[in-house]
Amino acid sequence: MKQQYSGATFSKTAPYYDVIYGGRNTEHDARIIIRHLSYALSHIKHPRLLDLGCGTGAHDVEFWRGGYDVTGVDKSDAMIREAEKKAAAAHANISYVTRDFLSYAPAVRYDAAVSLFDVLSYMTTNEQVTAYFSAVSTLLKPNGVFMFDCWYGPGVLLSQPKIIKRSYQSADFTVIRTKTPSVSYENNTVTVRHALTIEKEGKAVSRFREDHILRYFFYPEIKQFAEKAGLRITSWGLLDFPLRKAPPASWSVYFAARKMP
16 A cells, blocks of 8 residues: 655645545536636637646536637646546536746736635735735736635634535546645635545555645635735625525635726
8 A cells, every 4th residue: 555645735645636625516606607707708709718726627627618719727747638538528628827826927818717615725925825825916917807716714713614424426437535634824824634545445545635725715805815916896695696695604706807997
């Protein structure tokens, strides 16, 4: 049995990511996001869309099917390889780039951008959050549309993160994951240790762990960070069309924004 320990986020999880998160209806979520984007960009045919921190490209095929020219950017080469497999299986013409999107500098600007699965929450310092919104603003055209989600402070504090152990089954293997959280109230972050065991035919073949540090946010600070980068929040709440008001106990919320002209 091979045992490895790594603090590098998603470095070992990538081959198992879609099995672990297979219960999320990403196609449904993508279709709702498309409704938001298409409503705002109704005057543009085949708009350019940038998926920042695209991971395994869970939403991208649906965006492409919705008529978008899609580019996905992620700094994890392992995640990009999984995204490319997914696009190839769907015969989808999607471009993928292995790079930290904070330093991504393409020759073109985009009509729309998305940043999903709580990518913003991995920006744990004010400097990183500032760089995040600044990068998005630079990559968008004037009046471009941006949709993103993050951990929501009231929900995290009211729910109190707990140890969670679950198993996930694929045709070839079973993933057993235990998530152990530790809250830093001083930094508004939660460190979640993911301990994973991979089993085949009932026997453990690999064990490893990854530490994920995520920041939870409150609406006033999101608004302030976005506006400093030239982005105006147009709506926020639970994912729906339109976005629904988020109850205080909501763990994650979505935001829609426009780049100011």
